[in-house]
Amino acid sequence: MTARPLIIIDTATTHAVIALATAEGMLVEQRRWEAGYRHGEELLARIAGLLADRGIAAQDLGGIVVGTGPGAFTGLRVGLATAKGLAHGLQIPVVGIATGAMLLRAAATASGANVHQLVLVQPAGLSDRVVSRGGEASRILPGGTDADLGVDGRLVAVDLAGRAPDDATALGDAAVAGLADALCVAGAARLAAGDTDDLARLVPEYVTLPRGVLMALPDDGVVVSGGRGSAP
Amino acid sequence: MSGLPVSGPLLLAIESSCDETGIALVEDGRRIHANVVASQIALHGPTGGIVPEVAARAHLRWIVPVLDEALATAGVTMADVDGVAVTYGPGLAGSLLVGVNFAKTIAWVHGKPLIPVNHLEGHVYAGWLLDPGEAEREEPPFPLIALVVSGGHTFLVEMRDHLDYRYLGGTIDDAAGEAFDKVGRLLGLGYPGGPEISRAADRATAHNRVFPRAWMPGTYDLSFSGLKTAARRIIAQARADAGLSADEREGDLPDAAVAELAWGFQDSVTDVLTTKTIRAAEAIGARGIVLGGGVAANGALRRRISGEAEARGIAMVIPRPGLCTDNGAMIGAAGARRMAAGLRAGLDLDARPSLPLARPVAK
Numbered sequence: 001m002t003a004r005p006l007i008i009i010d011t012a013t014t015h016a017v018i019a020l021a022t023a024e025g026m027l028v029e030q031r032r033w034e035a036g037y038r039h040g041e042e043l044l045a046r047i048a049g050l051l052a053d054r055g056i057a058a059q060d061l062g063g064i065v066v067g068t069g070p071g072a073f074t075g076l077r078v079g080l081a082t083a084k085g086l087a088h089g090l091q092i093p094v095v096g097i098a099t100g101a102m103l104l105r106a107a108a109t110a111s112g113a114n115v116h117q118l119v120l121v122q123p124a125g126l127s128d129r130v131v132s133r134g135g136e137a138s139r140i141l142p143g144g145t146d147a148d149l150g151v152d153g154r155l156v157a158v159d160l161a162g163r164a165p166d167d168a169t170a171l172g173d174a175a176v177a178g179l180a181d182a183l184c185v186a187g188a189a190r191l192a193a194g195d196t197d198d199l200a201r202l203v204p205e206y207v208t209l210p211r212g213v214l215m216a217l218p219d220d221g222v223v224v225s226g227g228r229g230s231a232p
Numbered sequence: 233m234s235g236l237p238v239s240g241p242l243l244l245a246i247e248s249s250c251d252e253t254g255i256a257l258v259e260d261g262r263r264i265h266a267n268v269v270a271s272q273i274a275l276h277g278p279t280g281g282i283v284p285e286v287a288a289r290a291h292l293r294w295i296v297p298v299l300d301e302a303l304a305t306a307g308v309t310m311a312d313v314d315g316v317a318v319t320y321g322p323g324l325a326g327s328l329l330v331g332v333n334f335a336k337t338i339a340w341v342h343g344k345p346l347i348p349v350n351h352l353e354g355h356v357y358a359g360w361l362l363d364p365g366e367a368e369r370e371e372p373p374f375p376l377i378a379l380v381v382s383g384g385h386t387f388l389v390e391m392r393d394h395l396d397y398r399y400l401g402g403t404i405d406d407a408a409g410e411a412f413d414k415v416g417r418l419l420g421l422g423y424p425g426g427p428e429i430s431r432a433a434d435r436a437t438a439h440n441r442v443f444p445r446a447w448m449p450g451t452y453d454l455s456f457s458g459l460k461t462a463a464r465r466i467i468a469q470a471r472a473d474a475g476l477s478a479d480e481r482e483g484d485l486p487d488a489a490v491a492e493l494a495w496g497f498q499d500s501v502t503d504v505l506t507t508k509t510i511r512a513a514e515a516i517g518a519r520g521i522v523l524g525g526g527v528a529a530n531g532a533l534r535r536r537i538s539g540e541a542e543a544r545g546i547a548m549v550i551p552r553p554g555l556c557t558d559n560g561a562m563i564g565a566a567g568a569r570r571m572a573a574g575l576r577a578g579l580d581l582d583a584r585p586s587l588p589l590a591r592p593v594a595k
């Protein structure tokens with residue numbers, strides 16, 4: 001195994017996370033900042049800054065781990081586009097890891113609870129929320145005033161300050177704080193196993209899509225022209 | 233100098249402002265080495281228009297294959313590239329974000345300058361492009377009038393030099409392309425409406441349908457919402473005359489009627505656009521007119537405006553249809569001028585969905 005470090009990127013929540021890890025999945029340094037819904041201005045500059053401070057050239061990196069959501073549109077687009085640019089430019093592998101599963105894992109570590117006793121809730125638009133459990137597909141919970149969100153299990157509320165119980169919000173904060181670590185471990189394991197993602201097909205999982213819109217886009221819905229073998 | 237290779241900087245240019253992922257390699261702002269476009273038209277056909285979230289995700293899906301195909305087509309690697317140009321506005325926020333962040337990262341990794349380009353000036357600068365193997369020809373002469381007409385934009389600018397734009401007027405409501413889409417739907421034609429209406433109009437044997445023109449006297453402004461409303465009324469009347477209900481989903485007008493109505497609508501748009509453009513060109517003593525944007529692919533508009541310009545000795549430049557719709561090469565053409573002017577973007581470049589067309593200032 002090479003000793004080339006990994007870069008970790010997650011932009012699914014309003015707190016952007018970047019980190020450096022060893023190829024074995026040991027967290028070297030993480031940086032988090034309040035990105036709100038404007039991840040685009042800072043992400044690449046922050047990555048460049050982290051590498052520069054550590055005396056690491058981009059060309060020294062051995063792989064990229066990127067959180068794929070679910071989360072807000074803007075952040076995920078920025079994170080995935082940046083991860084793809086890095087992977088293509090550096091010709092190194094990328095693995096996409098579900099942010100939701102990693103937040104649950106981090107919350108389990110922080111609270112000592114079993115991950116299957118936890119339920120992650122995130123905002124979806126102004127009033128709806130999205131609910132994720134380990135091993136299950138995320139689902140939308142329509143907006144309401146129900147304090148316990150009518151969900152069976154211990155809540156991990158991310159990006160829902162003031163819209164969820166305080167203990168759920170606190171566990172959510174702990175999950176965000178442990179996100180980089182969880183991504184490091186899971187990402188390094190997949191990279192070491194050669195279980196990498198197809199750079200073209202890696203796309204984010206959004207919390208919600210407009211009604212009637214499919215999550216998987218058909219490839220034949222896009223026509224590529226101007227390349228080899230077609231008229232310019 | 234016909235046939236001689238040009239030898240200016242080679243730009244990698246990335247366009248993702250709407251529903252086309254375009255990546256091109258352009259030399260010296262003119263010569264296309266590759267111009268690959270992933271078009272999402274079929275993806276948005278069922279919804280009859282662009283769904284922004286779907287568009288952004290398709291950009292993420294296609295941007296790497298399009299880049300690989302562009303580099304392979306041009307036969308170059310990133311080491312051969314002198315700069316990365318990217319559209320940073322105007323356009324759909326989510327779509328722009330994909331191209332901007334991908335371009336920033338590619339430029340940073342390879343140590344290339346990043347050049348921010350306004351999508352609208354890209355449509356103007358498509359007039360400078362030369363296809364691979366195409367003979368050298370004169371650049372569009374200044375001063376010139378540029379008319380950009382697309383699904384999202386319709387406006388006239390005066391240019392006395394490179395990157396120097398004086399806005400003369402534009403639509404105060406809908407873009408011309410939107411009107412084509414709307415009327416295409418009313419006539420039971422497919423999406424997008426522009427090419428469908430053009431094809432239907434070509435089949436017209438009678439040319440008696442007169443649709444209103446909004447002249448907006450004393451200005452170079454344009455308006456198409458009244459035309460849309462009139463079209464709805466005229467088409468409803470034609471349906472009633474044919475014994476059909478007003479709902480365009482309940483039975484189609486006879487093909488001859490569709491053709492005649494399409495011709496009448498197209499003639500109104502073409503008449504207004506041409507008249508305003510020629511008037512502007514005469515007012516500023518233009519030596520050239522450049523036409524750009526997706527609606528500039530319309531054959532009737534191309535023929536009409538070319539004829540009028542030629543009659544006045546004004547050089548007319550209209551890119552081939554594939555360069556009128558969104559593509560990366562046009563961003564490379566504008567990007568080269570911006571690069572020559574010393575314009576660069578930093579790692580903090582962000583998408584600007586409402587970016588206006590104005591003379592750029594080097595920071």
Ligand SMILES: [Zn+2]
Pocket residue numbers: 351355382525526557558
């Ligand atoms: Zn355009």
